[in-house]
Amino acid sequence: MLSDYQHISVLKDEVLEILSPQPNQNFVDCTLGGGGHSEELLKQNGPKGKVLAFELDQRAIAASKTRLKDYQDRLIIVHKSYVHLKSEVKKHNLDKNISGILLDLGLSSDQLDKTNRGFSFKDHGLLDMRFDPAGQTLTASDIILTYSVSALSKIFQEYGGEKMAKRLARGIVSWREKHPPTTLGVVKQKQNQAIKTSMLVSVILQILKISDSALKKFRIHPATKVFQALRIAVNAELYNIQAVLPQAIEVLPKGGRLAVISFHSLEDRIVKHYFRSLLGSCVCPPSAPICRCGQKPQVKILTKKGIRPSSQEVKQNPRSRSAILRAIEKI
Ligand SMILES: C[S@@+](CC[C@H](N)C(=O)[O-])C[C@H]1O[C@@H](n2cnc3c(N)ncnc32)[C@H](O)[C@@H]1O
Numbered sequence: 001m002l003s004d005y006q007h008i009s010v011l012k013d014e015v016l017e018i019l020s021p022q023p024n025q026n027f028v029d030c031t032l033g034g035g036g037h038s039e040e041l042l043k044q045n046g047p048k049g050k051v052l053a054f055e056l057d058q059r060a061i062a063a064s065k066t067r068l069k070d071y072q073d074r075l076i077i078v079h080k081s082y083v084h085l086k087s088e089v090k091k092h093n094l095d096k097n098i099s100g101i102l103l104d105l106g107l108s109s110d111q112l113d114k115t116n117r118g119f120s121f122k123d124h125g126l127l128d129m130r131f132d133p134a135g136q137t138l139t140a141s142d143i144i145l146t147y148s149v150s151a152l153s154k155i156f157q158e159y160g161g162e163k164m165a166k167r168l169a170r171g172i173v174s175w176r177e178k179h180p181p182t183t184l185g186v187v188k189q190k191q192n193q194a195i196k197t198s199m200l201v202s203v204i205l206q207i208l209k210i211s212d213s214a215l216k217k218f219r220i221h222p223a224t225k226v227f228q229a230l231r232i233a234v235n236a237e238l239y240n241i242q243a244v245l246p247q248a249i250e251v252l253p254k255g256g257r258l259a260v261i262s263f264h265s266l267e268d269r270i271v272k273h274y275f276r277s278l279l280g281s282c283v284c285p286p287s288a289p290i291c292r293c294g295q296k297p298q299v300k301i302l303t304k305k306g307i308r309p310s311s312q313e314v315k316q317n318p319r320s321r322s323a324i325l326r327a328i329e330k331i
Helices: 010-020 036-044 058-066 082-091 110-112 138-145 149-160 165-178 197-207 225-235 239-250 265-277 311-316 320-324
Strands: 027-029 052-053 075-078 102-106 187-189 192-194 259-262 300-301 322-329
Touching: 010 036, 010 102, 010 259, 010 322, 027 225, 036 052, 052 082, 058 075, 058 110, 082 239, 102 187, 102 239, 138 149, 138 165, 138 192, 138 225, 149 225, 149 300, 165 197, 225 239, 239 259, 239 265, 259 265, 265 300, 265 322, 311 320
Parallel strands: 027 052, 027 102, 052 075, 102 259
Antiparallel strands: 187 192, 259 322, 300 322
16 A cells, blocks of 8 residues: 555445455455455455456556455456446456446545645645546646636536635636736646646635635635536546446346445436436326336335445544445345
């Protein structure tokens, strides 16, 4: 494990109980991160069971490779987005030969606290936010420096639930117009321009007219929602979730399970609605004497209300507080 890689896996026991790994079963971990969930699966699915793991962040891959070196003959790490689930499962001859799939959405504590890649309003790096800087082109700086008022406002509103979305979008564009890149202390990075994370924070505070002394009164930092929104936009996070869920159902055999941990309501809503859509309730008009739509349930929901971390887990790892785990079994 990279000695300074930091992430505490969330809802580990609950995930294990749902996926219930048995000897020689195969699993897919769509979001390897520091390898905490994969490690638990690998401890229990030996001697021949495999884990196929997706991860975009090279730092996480390096950390996991070290942590999971004892399992390297049974761990397949794919440095690609989990949206390639179906093709990679086929490539590794695991189609319909998987007992469970895990998605632990969002970002790791390491990305938030350690990488200085602009994920946190507290860090000192450039406003970047790409999970995979080598493979993705669009950065959060690109969005801030080039998107129109309406595009920025839409992102802040839809992905951040930011009530001041329009005011912030207008303020950012007018700040941009008054300060051409050369006076912004903008750093040239290959073809992209990038501003510092701290610069966006100070612009947000200026637009909202929040002084340093007033800042202490806020329970959450006023830049939090804009940062969440930019991260979701840069990494197409909601699109990715929508793209992977049907693939997961397709590659699982009957009895196979899918577990998803979400960290905010936008993610959870997509998961919840998709799971419900698989229940296949009859859509025939109430007047129809017999069912003709043929809709049949494809899954059984294993977590009616979703599972939240225990108060003990939240105490030990406050970042787990917003997590919610939902799971289904293919029938
Ligand atoms: C919450 S962390 C996972 C932590 C992991 N379960 C553990 O126990 O250490 C989420 C990880 O998913 C990765 N990730 C996010 N979007 C991804 C995508 N589309 N494809 C593959 N990995 C992704 C992030 O880089 C991050 O490392």
